[in-house]
Amino acid sequence: MSTPSLLILPGDGIGPEVMTEVARVIEWFGQKRGMAFDLSEDLVGGAAYDAHGVPLADKTMEKAQAVDAVLLGAVGGPNYDTLDFSLKPERGLLRLRKEMDLFANLRPAQCFDALADFSSLKRDVVAGLDIMIVRELTSGVYFGEPRGIFEEGNERVGINTQRYTESEIDRVARAAFELARKRSNRVCSMEKANVMESGVLWREVVTRVQDADYADVALSHMYADAGAMQLCRWPKQFDVIVTDNLFGDLLSDAAAMLTGSLGMLPSASLGAPMANGRPKALYEPVHGSAPDIAGQGKANPIACILSFAMALRYSFDRGEEASRLEAAVERVLAEGKRTPDLLGEEGATPVTTAQMGDAILAALDESL
Structure with a gap:
């Protein structure tokens, strides 16, 4: 089978920041696990509106239809609140879902043991969820x-x-x-x-x-x-x-x-199989664009990184590598490293978006 293709759509707000860390993870799998991807990047949401006057350009839609999977960051922001409904950033995401016919949205809710106390429910109710x-x-x-x-x-x-x-x-x-x-x-x-x-x-x-x-x-x-x-x-x-x-x-x-934080949760949107047997697919974190913290290094990249793990499992049939990445995330959390959305416990180590990426890459290295 040819090199799998992946279209990156960072989007708005914290989307580009978290996607930067995902790109580093993708590069790691290429260098350390021999998993090459044919990568391309384009605009969606407010970024696409600023450049093209629409939340998703037709050429970008054509790219999304042609690749094996799409990985999206986030869309939206207060700058676009006064736009006509048809031009709002979210319409770009809805167009992707509709025209790619992504009828099954997979939303895992998994509670990592290290974060069980962050839930508003008691630990015994959510631990192991x-x-x-x-x-x-x-x-x-x-x-x-x-x-x-x-x-x-x-x-x-x-x-x-x-x-x-x-x-x-x-x-x-x-x-x-x-x-x-x-x-x-x-x-x-x-x-x-x-x-x-x-x-x-x-x-x-x-x-x-x-x-x-x-x-x-x-x-x-x-x-x-x-x-x-x-x-x-x-x-x-x-x-x-x-x-x-x-x-x-x-x-x-x-x-x-x-599970304690929206910054932890990935998702997959899957459609019917293509000619190569892979499903039409779009992967994205559950969190929004969080414009109030954009550009400050406070964003949690884990949800977007775990969305790539879902792509490894559901689009590229590399479940063992998806488990490797998920285990690396769990190890980093067990070590107490926390972006601001996860701070609040004694002994936690505050880290930036990039430092969380560093820690996950180091844990991946330790998995070899």
Whole structure:
């Protein structure tokens, strides 16, 4: 197979800073593990608007469609708050997801032992936590039609439409069941079948997929609001959670904070396999652009580095190298090195963004 291609989109705010550290990690794997990548870089979000007047240029979209994977930093910032909705930085990210048809968003919520005390929940509730939330990403209320703000009588009304087809539910359910087979063989499907027809269809299709092809995987159903409560009460009851676009957005952010910091959490957005067998894929940290700390060396690069680890595992079939990188991150945290978002414990060693990158590279060297 030819050299794998990776498009880097640093984006806005702290995006370029954290991506710099990822680039160093990618270089390490090339030099020390013989893993060469065909790298290219382009603009997205506010950076793309400043250069091209749009949050994602057509040529950049063409590049994203052609490469094996896209790695994105973050988009957005207060400078763009007054732009028309269609030009806001986030529209660039949504266009990537939609046009690449990245229907399965994988959001792990893993609590490293060294950070268990950073969660707002008690240590015994979150220590050892390892959940995978599979969020449907290209349909539902964020994309359904009709949508917009309309005049109705003497006032305005905002409309968004929750819409799902059987095939859209089927494919994301299969993604969740396949992941569960590589984990603890349990899936919990969350929706609101008690009040939403789309939820009724969701539950029916997920059940049908499990009955037909995944009888070996345990399936349970839960209303999404009850699921949010259970995530706060006893999150370790879950292994893989599959849910729709809106509920997945909410539930994955709630699960993210169980781990102590948004700066720790990666994500993968996957689509159908390409001709070379690799899935269409975009990897990005869960955190935002954090413009208030941009350029100050305070950003935590771990979420973006772990997003590259997910790329190694899901796009490039190098699970052993992904585990090597994840173990290096865990070693650095166990040593007490902390960016500002993780400070607060006695004995912690404050480090900058670049120093955290240095420490992870040193831990990778020790793994050889």
